Amino acid sequence: MLIGEVARRSGVSARMLRHYDALGLVRPSGRTVGGYREYSSEDVRRLFHVESLRSLGLSLKQIGRALEDPAFLEDPACAPSALVGDLIRWAEERLERERELLERLRAIDASAPVGWQDVLRVVELMQGLDSTSAARRQQAVLSRPEQLPVPAEVLARAILAETDPGVAGALRWALARSGGDAPAVLADGARSADVRVRRRAVPAIAVMPETPAATAALTEALDDPDATVRGHAAVALGGRGASAAVPVLVDMVVRGSHDVEAAEILATLSRDPAREQRILTALVDELDAPAADTATRIRLVQALVELPGTAAREALRRLAHDDDRAVALVASALA
Template identity: 75%
Template sequence: MLIGDVARRSGVSTRMLRHYDALGLVRPTGRTVGGYREYSAEDVRRIFHVESLRSLGLSLKQIARALEDPAFTPSELVSDLIRWTEDRLEREQELLGRLRTVDASAPTGWQDVLRIVELLQGLASTSAARRQQAVLAQAEGVPVPAELLAGAVLSESDPNVAGALRWALARAGGDGVAALTAGLRSEELDVRRRAVGALARMPEAPGAAAALADALGDPDPTVRRHAALALGGRGVTAAVPTLVAMVVEGSHDVDAAEVLGTLSQDPDTEDRITTALADELAAPTADSATRIRLTQALVELPGTTAQEVLRRLAHDEDRAVALVASAFLGLIREQPPEDGHDERP
């Protein structure tokens, strides 16, 4: 079979067949009287073997060794090929991500493209100072893809850089909420904490409140606390149990008490919060320090029900609790009522 016929039947170009011949990879068995290459059926089978191995990513040198060396086993080479292919795919994915980031920035000229590339390079730096500078150096009024910033937030471990990224993300609007919400579902605790920290700073962004509400059920208390403070500050009463737990545990209890006070502007919610705090005060596991924190939290509540609980606590058998309650009752008496009338008990 002449080279042209082999090329048509195998799909391998005549140029590549000549290259195989020159390398000694597939040499035609014979020659015609006129000196043309003539391939046997066995030669054609070898061509198909070469093409099959090429489809796996083997180099021609590796293929030659695989076909000629009986001691050459495929297991090690295939493992190497898997690793090389995974590395190549990772690089390709990184390139695809960069291209999508540039596209999402809707560049109007090459200067915009270069600015995004510069930001990407800055964020990839091993220097925290350079990463922070890359975020803060973005020009006013020039859009930065929120998804890019959200992804950087989820992977950033330096607190200063993370703060700059959250600031930039909040300015960019709500487009990064989807990426942050996905971060809340991560199995990595640090990623979930970064995600909720960023969402807590943009609770008004579309979808942020729903994501924070889901975070109230997170197994990690830090994630729950961030979500509760953000939601409670927006008037979401679903945060009440977590906020009360924060007072009990002494974790950001002052902040939690202030948010509970804000939520208590609604009479029904105030009764619910007062009852929850009173129940914790009566819990047999509550030590003196815990009961003092709960007493202090009651002071933040504006209603008369909370003041009645404080009056009872002023006579508590725990001397420290009684002193704290009495002191706060004294401060409450000294504050003039809003309507100008003296309503001291």
């Protein structure tokens, strides 16, 4: 067959066939009287071998070695399973790069740019957020012009990936000021298998506008296996008057994790008569728990002091006669 017919039947362009010939990959076995390339059946079979290996992602150099050098095929690193494994990794990396590009393009589109200057500013911000320098990332957030709209989703994704506390704080500040809404991105982060991501997501949700989606995500986080994540959610929900936060806030007092802040929120929630007795009972039950040590019971006494109402005062007066002298002294002084 002449080169034109081979090109039609194989789908490989005549230009590529000439390139294969020049590289020695697929050389026609003969020539016509006029000097044209003439391919035999064996040549065409070899061509399909080349195209098959190319479809798997092998380079032309690797294909040449595979077809000509038996040692190449015997090398464990070049075994079909190893090559396919490499190709899978390359394909995954390529897909990840394309996914990141797609997200960037969607983020730019979401900013509703009216001109190339807007596009370039958003790209500049995203490049700054990708910097390996924490100072550069923070500068990218804080130096953003007020008139530049930044999609909340861009800030949310940056928060989930941020490891520096200072930059994370700047990003949450920018997210709160953006006026945007990114509950889906942050809610996914709050469900991440990586506790570090969850610890970044929940405080970010807390600064978002109070929407049903944000409240649902925070409420779900109250059951997180990580105490820090639960604490962030409880402080946010308790500050919004949610009774669901009470058990976690009490646990924060018991554990001594931001116990002063938790006690203050419990006191605010107790101003509602419908919740007062529930909170008082929860604190007293922890005081009477067999496992409660002196330090824990003193923190609980201090939390009782914050509660309004006569029932809390009566509980303090009883504790002034507690068997634990340290607890009794603190209760007596505060009562």
